[in-house]
Amino acid sequence: MKLSRTKSALAEWRPTPGNAWDASAAAQLLRRGGFGPRPADLERALDEGVDRTIERLSEAPESLEENLSGIHSLLGVGKISQLQAWWMSLITGGGVPLVERMALMWHNHFATSNDKVDDVRMMHRQNVILRENGLGDFRGLLRKLAKDPAMLIWLDGDANKRGNPNENFAREVMELFALGIGNYDERDVQEAARAFTGWGTNGRAFAFSPDHHDTGEKQIFGKRGEFDGDEALELVLNHPACREHVARKLIESFVDAKPEGAAVRELAGVLVEREWNIGATLDVLLRSELFFQPRVRRGRIAGPVEIVAMTVRCMDKSIAPSRLALAADRMGQSLFRPPSVKGWDMGRGWINAGTWLARHNELAAYVVDSSGKPRATLGSAFSKRAEREPSERVLNTLFPDGTDRAYAGAMRTAADACTSEQQALAQVAALAFSSPEYHLV
Amino acid sequence: MPSTRRQFLINGIGVTASLAAMPLLPNALARTPRKRERVLVVLQLSGGNDGLNTVIPRTQDAYYRLRPTLAIGSNAVHALDKNYGLHPSMGALAKVFEEQKLAVLHGVGHTVQERSHFRSMEIWHTASTALPLADTGWLGRLSDQISARSPGSMPALHIGAGTLPLALRGHGHLPPTVRDPKGFLLEPNTPAFASSREQLLSASSADGDLDFLRNSAKSTYTAAKRMTELTSAKSSVSYPNTELGRQLKLVARLISGEFGTRVFQVELGGFDHHSRQAPAHQALLGQLSNALAAFQGDLDESGHDDRVMTLVFSEFGRRAAENGSRGTDHGAGAPAFLMGSKVRAGLHGTGPDLTQLVDGDVAVTTDFRSVYTTLEQSWMGMKPSTRAKALPLLG
Numbered sequence: 001m002k003l004s005r006t007k008s009a010l011a012e013w014r015p016t017p018g019n020a021w022d023a024s025a026a027a028q029l030l031r032r033g034g035f036g037p038r039p040a041d042l043e044r045a046l047d048e049g050v051d052r053t054i055e056r057l058s059e060a061p062e063s064l065e066e067n068l069s070g071i072h073s074l075l076g077v078g079k080i081s082q083l084q085a086w087w088m089s090l091i092t093g094g095g096v097p098l099v100e101r102m103a104l105m106w107h108n109h110f111a112t113s114n115d116k117v118d119d120v121r122m123m124h125r126q127n128v129i130l131r132e133n134g135l136g137d138f139r140g141l142l143r144k145l146a147k148d149p150a151m152l153i154w155l156d157g158d159a160n161k162r163g164n165p166n167e168n169f170a171r172e173v174m175e176l177f178a179l180g181i182g183n184y185d186e187r188d189v190q191e192a193a194r195a196f197t198g199w200g201t202n203g204r205a206f207a208f209s210p211d212h213h214d215t216g217e218k219q220i221f222g223k224r225g226e227f228d229g230d231e232a233l234e235l236v237l238n239h240p241a242c243r244e245h246v247a248r249k250l251i252e253s254f255v256d257a258k259p260e261g262a263a264v265r266e267l268a269g270v271l272v273e274r275e276w277n278i279g280a281t282l283d284v285l286l287r288s289e290l291f292f293q294p295r296v297r298r299g300r301i302a303g304p305v306e307i308v309a310m311t312v313r314c315m316d317k318s319i320a321p322s323r324l325a326l327a328a329d330r331m332g333q334s335l336f337r338p339p340s341v342k343g344w345d346m347g348r349g350w351i352n353a354g355t356w357l358a359r360h361n362e363l364a365a366y367v368v369d370s371s372g373k374p375r376a377t378l379g380s381a382f383s384k385r386a387e388r389e390p391s392e393r394v395l396n397t398l399f400p401d402g403t404d405r406a407y408a409g410a411m412r413t414a415a416d417a418c419t420s421e422q423q424a425l426a427q428v429a430a431l432a433f434s435s436p437e438y439h440l441v
Numbered sequence: 442m443p444s445t446r447r448q449f450l451i452n453g454i455g456v457t458a459s460l461a462a463m464p465l466l467p468n469a470l471a472r473t474p475r476k477r478e479r480v481l482v483v484l485q486l487s488g489g490n491d492g493l494n495t496v497i498p499r500t501q502d503a504y505y506r507l508r509p510t511l512a513i514g515s516n517a518v519h520a521l522d523k524n525y526g527l528h529p530s531m532g533a534l535a536k537v538f539e540e541q542k543l544a545v546l547h548g549v550g551h552t553v554q555e556r557s558h559f560r561s562m563e564i565w566h567t568a569s570t571a572l573p574l575a576d577t578g579w580l581g582r583l584s585d586q587i588s589a590r591s592p593g594s595m596p597a598l599h600i601g602a603g604t605l606p607l608a609l610r611g612h613g614h615l616p617p618t619v620r621d622p623k624g625f626l627l628e629p630n631t632p633a634f635a636s637s638r639e640q641l642l643s644a645s646s647a648d649g650d651l652d653f654l655r656n657s658a659k660s661t662y663t664a665a666k667r668m669t670e671l672t673s674a675k676s677s678v679s680y681p682n683t684e685l686g687r688q689l690k691l692v693a694r695l696i697s698g699e700f701g702t703r704v705f706q707v708e709l710g711g712f713d714h715h716s717r718q719a720p721a722h723q724a725l726l727g728q729l730s731n732a733l734a735a736f737q738g739d740l741d742e743s744g745h746d747d748r749v750m751t752l753v754f755s756e757f758g759r760r761a762a763e764n765g766s767r768g769t770d771h772g773a774g775a776p777a778f779l780m781g782s783k784v785r786a787g788l789h790g791t792g793p794d795l796t797q798l799v800d801g802d803v804a805v806t807t808d809f810r811s812v813y814t815t816l817e818q819s820w821m822g823m824k825p826s827t828r829a830k831a832l833p834l835l836g
Contacts, residue, residue, distance in 0.1 A: 168572055171573055172573070299650070301650055334604055339607070339610070340574065340576065340607075345615065348650070351653070351654065352617045352657070353661040353665075354599075354618040354620075354625070356654075356661045357665065360661070361627065364628065364629060370629055371629065371631060372631040372634050404645050407641060407644050410641050410644050411641075413637070413640075427637075431634070431637050431641060434658075435641050435642075436647075436655050437651065440651060440654070
């Protein structure tokens with residue numbers, strides 16, 4: 001019997017007349033590889049093509065060094081709100097788009113909360129690890145985080161001692177960080193916890209206490225040895241489930257919340273072939289047929305940080321990052337404070353009556369006041385191509401993929417009822433921000 | 442029509458809601474007969490309330506020895522019985538006690554030697570001392586059961602400005618947080634804006650996540666409208682002009698207005714008094730007492746008192762001995778309160794014996810989980826979270 005050769009999902013995408021490099025495709029790349037287009041970005045992307053647009057996702061803004069170091073003088077104050085505002089400023093444009101995208105993904109993956117760590121310097125240091133290693137070798141990232149003081153406090157490293165092991169880190173490294181449920185058993189967790197005994201903190205630094213380390217023989221994934229923490233970590237990284245766990249995470253975050261097994265396996269193969277380099281693996285994913293399928297575009301419910309960032313970027317507005325961080329908090333995502341080690345509940349988990357109310361109010365407030373009058377911050381947003389109808393100008397910016405006719409018609413009616421052009425632009429933008437369609441990205 | 446979809450009526454408008462969106466729809470708005478269902482209000486005192494200066498063991502010499510500057514004189518307290526009295530600033534709550542609507546539970550807590558606020562709160566919230574930490578809290582699990590029995594309800598609400606407490610996290614849903622004591626406030630909400638917003642929501646057909654988001658939006662707007670109606674109605678009951686007073690007033694309005702929510706969590710923070718405790722603690726206990734008494738009075742007046750039970754707890758009490766800064770450090774067992782006209786009023790359990798401290802702490806004599814079972818099973822008629830036995834605390 002002859003098997004038909006299945007087409008590779010990761011084959012490089014070639015634009016066709018039916019699926020062209022158009023505003024919709026460019027917006028997909030800019031929304032997922034970064035935090036959405038600024039007004040001029042789409043046209044530039046269409047001029048420059050897909051390769052150059054991908055390259056630009058990794059380009060640094062001129063003031064990157066200052067933007068990154070701006071937080072140092074404030075760390076001593078010890079306020080998490082300042083760290084949140086700083087990260088928000090990098091996400092909305094002060095940082096490298098793809099780097100910040102990845103840092104946010106890893107923050108949700110290696111979710112650590114300041115509510116327990118209670119130390120802004122340590123949270124900052126972990127964030128730097130995510131930023132500097134997020135696109136590098138996954139193995140290196142995991143090794144660094146395993147010895148990161150914030151992580152050690154978060155998952156009770158200090159309490160993990162010979163004779164009285166604390167399994168918290170050993171369990172999460174298998175369940176959440178590297179393997180996934182079903183790929184290990186309780187014995188593996190208990191034995192790995194013994195291997196990690198003695199890993200703790202001294203002040204804000206990693207410290208190994210030989211006195212607390214269990215030097216005895218352990219059995220992990222069927223292998224026996226007097227493993228220490230480093231060796232236990234290598235066993236986890238060499239477990240066949242690890243590559244697929246990482247590959248699945250990448251597809252879930254960048255393409256589709258419910259990836260197909262074949263695509264996961266294929267990307268896992270790429271990951272190993274590229275020596276676990278996340279950036280190189282992602283490069284294949286972002287250029288793939290899989291990524292550019294029309295089916296997946298505008299198919300995810302945006303997270304709070306994401307929707308706030310996309311909104312200020314599309315209007316090209318500068319709004320105090322502390323305000324943006326607070327808005328995301330009200331929508332259910334307080335940076336550096338995920339609700340548990342599992343991170344935030346994504347997708348529909350973002351939405352309840354309270355968080356929807358916050359999305360409605362916070363985003364609309366960037367363009368109108370509570371009585372519906374245009375805000376000064378609206379400024380010249382949506383002012384380009386003045387020959388067009390106001391509602392059309394706003395919708396073209398917010399929905400490069402287009403909207404259905406009934407939606408556009410209702411917006412035109414709303415705009416027509418306004419007394420000035422500025423009022424119409426603000427009204428349509430506020431209505432769009434508070435409409436469900438806008439929250440699918 | 443596919444079996445996963447159902448017709449609901451929201452203010453007379455037919456809405457097709459997918460199952461996933463239903464938990465957002467307030468009960469009071471679905472066209473179902475209303476029952477006078479029981480309600481649980483949980484008030485969390487965050488930071489570790491000093492139980493010994495709340496329910497004062499006024500006849501124990503050891504109390505006066507251990508607390509040379511912080512002890513409260515026997516004659517200054519509001520006597521509950523011959524051995525115990527409430528803090529002098531809690532006169533209003535003492536009156537509720539006289540009216541037989543308050544139960545004082547001695548020595549409630551868990552026996553894990555854990556003096557971290559974070560960890561102790563996790564234990565209280567999840568009703569478990571086990572690690573890894575459970576994903577859900579006891580009130581979330583209770584709300585899941587309420588949702589299963591009456592789909593389409595908004596079973597629980599978190600009232601306050603902070604992030605959603607773990608206690609309220611369920612398997613099926615995360616309850617909304619109501620930040621403003623006036624309820625959900627939509628801004629902007631001018632007639633023109635509201636009418637365009639409405640039109641956009643039904644401009645075209647939708648499925649999947651778009652359908653889910655639209656239903657979420659619709660039920661949010663309906664709930665906001667209902668809350669505004671309830672909170673702007675005139676009332677003769679006066680509450681103290683404090684955040685807690687305003688929050689409990691909102692809860693009372695939602696209950697008497699048959700909004701449909703059956704579990705509320707409210708918080709009062711600031712109890713972590715490591716130094717110069719006396720004035721700050723006095724102020725907080727006064728706020729607590731006045732707001733609770735006003736809340737109970739409001740329910741009494743509206744006739745909903747027989748279906749509401751309020752639990753007041755803190756993550757731990759404080760050390761029996763005061764520290765060197767006229768404050769107290771993190772301790773263990775502490776009193777909890779149950780308030781309502783259906784409670785067995787009085788003092789319950791074994792009071793603290795300050796000559797028999799456990800590692801410097803008041804002993805835990807009542808497992809907090811047995812209080813939960815009492816509320817989950819005996820009060821709400823649901824399956825309890827744990828195997829702890831219910832206590833005979835209801836009248």
